[in-house]
Amino acid sequence: WQYHKHYYQEFQYSLKNENVHLGNSLQNQKISQNLRSRMVDWMIEVLGNYIDTTTNSTFFRSVSIMDYFLLKSNTQYSDQHLHLIGISSMFIATKLEDIYHIPLEDFVQRVGHNKYSILKVKDMEKIILETLNYEITFPTILDRLYHLFYQCFSLNDDPNLQNILE
Amino acid sequence: MSQIPLSKYHLLTKIGQGLYGDVYKANILGTDQYVAVKKIRIYDVSVGVPITALRETSLLQRIQHQNVVKILEVEKIHGQIRVVMEYLKLDLQQYLNENKDRLSVELLKKFMHDILSGVGACHRLNCIHRDIQPKNILIQDDGTLKIGDFGSARVFQKFPQFFTSDVCDLWYRAPELLLGSNYYTIAIDMWAIGCVFAELILKQPLFQGENEIHQVKLIIPNVQSFQTVNLNDPNLQIQFNGIITNKLQNLINQDGLDLILKLLKLDPEQRISCSQSLQHSFFR
Numbered sequence: 001w002q003y004h005k006h007y008y009q010e011f012q013y014s015l016k017n018e019n020v021h022l023g024n025s026l027q028n029q030k031i032s033q034n035l036r037s038r039m040v041d042w043m044i045e046v047l048g049n050y051i052d053t054t055t056n057s058t059f060f061r062s063v064s065i066m067d068y069f070l071l072k073s074n075t076q077y078s079d080q081h082l083h084l085i086g087i088s089s090m091f092i093a094t095k096l097e098d099i100y101h102i103p104l105e106d107f108v109q110r111v112g113h114n115k116y117s118i119l120k121v122k123d124m125e126k127i128i129l130e131t132l133n134y135e136i137t138f139p140t141i142l143d144r145l146y147h148l149f150y151q152c153f154s155l156n157d158d159p160n161l162q163n164i165l166e
Numbered sequence: 167m168s169q170i171p172l173s174k175y176h177l178l179t180k181i182g183q184g185l186y187g188d189v190y191k192a193n194i195l196g197t198d199q200y201v202a203v204k205k206i207r208i209y210d211v212s213v214g215v216p217i218t219a220l221r222e223t224s225l226l227q228r229i230q231h232q233n234v235v236k237i238l239e240v241e242k243i244h245g246q247i248r249v250v251m252e253y254l255k256l257d258l259q260q261y262l263n264e265n266k267d268r269l270s271v272e273l274l275k276k277f278m279h280d281i282l283s284g285v286g287a288c289h290r291l292n293c294i295h296r297d298i299q300p301k302n303i304l305i306q307d308d309g310t311l312k313i314g315d316f317g318s319a320r321v322f323q324k325f326p327q328f329f330t331s332d333v334c335d336l337w338y339r340a341p342e343l344l345l346g347s348n349y350y351t352i353a354i355d356m357w358a359i360g361c362v363f364a365e366l367i368l369k370q371p372l373f374q375g376e377n378e379i380h381q382v383k384l385i386i387p388n389v390q391s392f393q394t395v396n397l398n399d400p401n402l403q404i405q406f407n408g409i410i411t412n413k414l415q416n417l418i419n420q421d422g423l424d425l426i427l428k429l430l431k432l433d434p435e436q437r438i439s440c441s442q443s444l445q446h447s448f449f450r
Contacts, residue, residue, distance in 0.1 A: 013290035018228070095217045096224070096321070099330045099348075104214060122214045126247075129215060134223040134240060137321045139292065 015147055020138045025067035030078040039066070039086045046090065046111050053100045060142040061093035062086075068136070069128045084116050088124035092136065173243050175203055175250060187219075191253060200253040201238060205246060215247065218317040223249055225293050225316050233284030235304060235314040254312060258300035258362075262369060269366055271419065275449055278363055278425075280311035285359060286440030288319065289352045295319045296333040298358035300365060322352075334358060336381055337371045342434050344382050345392055353434035356443075360429030364410070367417050385432070398433040406432055421448040 026036060043062050047054050066089040070077070077085065087107050094101040102111075108118050129136070175192040182189040187207035193200050206219045226237045241248040258277075269277070281303060288295050297318040304312045318333055331348040334340070340357035342350055364372040375381025382389055386402060387409075389395060396402070407427055414423055425448045428438040438446075 014292050018291070091214065092220070095213075095215075095220055101217065125214045126242075129220075130240075130242065134220075134227045137224045137228060137291075137293070143292065 012147075015139055015144060018138050020064075020068060022064065022067040022071065025071045027071070028073070028076065029070050030076055031070070031082050032079060035079050035082055039082055043086060043090060049110075050094075050102055054094060054098050054102070056142055057140070058090075058093050058097045060140040061097050061136075062090040064138070064140045065089040065092055065128065065132070065136055068138075069131055073131050083112075084120060084124050085128070087112055087116065088121055088128055091121060091125055092128060096136065173241060173248070175201060175241075175248075177203060192250075202251045202253040204249040204251065206249065219247070219249070221318075221320055222316040225288070225291070225319050225321070226251075228291055229287055229293070231284060231287035232310065233280045233312055234287055235312045254304035254306055254314070256305045257314075258303040258305060258311065261305055262300060262365070266369070268369065268417070271422070274363075274366055274418075274422065276309070277311055277366060278359075279444065279449060281313070281359055281362065282440045282443050284311065284313035285355055286444065288313070289355070289440055292321050293319055294322060294329075294352050295355050297335065298355050298362065299335045299338045300362060301335075303362070336375055336378065337361065337373055339381065340434065341382070341385055341395075341397055341432050344378055344385070345395055345397075351434060352439075353437040356429050356437045356439065357434075359440075359443075360426055363422075363426050363429065364414060367414055367422070372413070398435065403432055406430070419448075421446070421450075424448070 026033060040063055043059060047059050047062070066086055069085065069089065090111075091102070091104065091107050104118060104121065107121055108114060108116065112121070174195055176195055177190040177192045179191050180188050181191045181202070187205045190203045190205070191200060192203045204219075206216060223237065223240060226235070230236070235254065236252045238250045238252065241250055281298075285295060285298065293316075295313065295316065295318070297315060298313075302313065302315040304314045306312060320329065322329075329348055329350065331343050331346055331350070334343060334354060338358040338361045340350070340354040343354055361372050373381060373384040375384050382392065385406065386395065387405075410427060410430060411423065414426065418426075425438075425443060425446045428446070429443065431437040
């Protein structure tokens, strides 16, 4: 793939100016670090079942939405809530990123094993969107990685770096 | 007693039907200020918040620019989501229909500058608009243009990336899309801007195809087979430049024509970007 030279300068702006810090996303929550990391692993597993219609972007967006929500929410959630928050975060991410998004029924049946109803997943979707005031398209870590990759390998003439790529 | 949230806006008349719900003209209660309110209709229960609404709202929340329509707030009334935006009564299509006179070079410069600045603001935030056409460019009372209708817009990560090829109004659709590519870049917006520029000069759309095949034939007249078209063939570009030059050369100065030809490059790799366009000698 090639990030086109003409458009390179347009991209840098967003990366420089839109920093959303997601570290310490659990600081206001009663959710354990351990459970959050298991949730991230589980997201990889779930989205891995939709390899033809989802991409890395969907995964990184899902994690970013979940973390940003946990950081911003005034409600204190505990371990038992994280499952639903994770499902709804993936649901929003797939609608935002994919041409053919993962259907809601799949999230209820295949992913959630009917633990949460359609209504529950949709309610959590609304809560997340309202809490974040629809600010869910900020650059993710993936954008920064692509950018770094481009700076190292496509923009840079340094032969040493070019060798690493080949 | 439970508190029922009351809307701060009084809906007046329906002014349009969006992809995901009706749009109303409304005024802020107790004032004479107008706003546009989009009621988001959730008709497909299996989708939750509709995709177009999700994308438009989330992108417009980020893009704060004088040449992009503003979201004032997102309201929730009785469980229904309402997106409140600034109200602009005129769009560029209506303007072109109502004004029969040719636009002065000064006005062309201003309009193009506004459009390129607005779309450039989207591109800087990793967002492709994907539906640039006069209908989606709104005019404020003081003559400032604002890009609106982000229902088709989306974010991208890397470039180019796979997307659906079924975007953009036919007359403004870039050749790579017409040839069925779903591997495209923000260059598709640049093609559409080129078409709008030509339309401002001609006072009618540049390529008015009846269907996709006809549209391709207007751009590449002697196309043999769609599979074998090579958009970076220099001869094809020369032939195409001839068509454009014939249509426009008596109506616009040399700088303007040069900018149009740079926006309307058949090969998306060679098409000029918004920030480069704004540096073009046409604006000096």
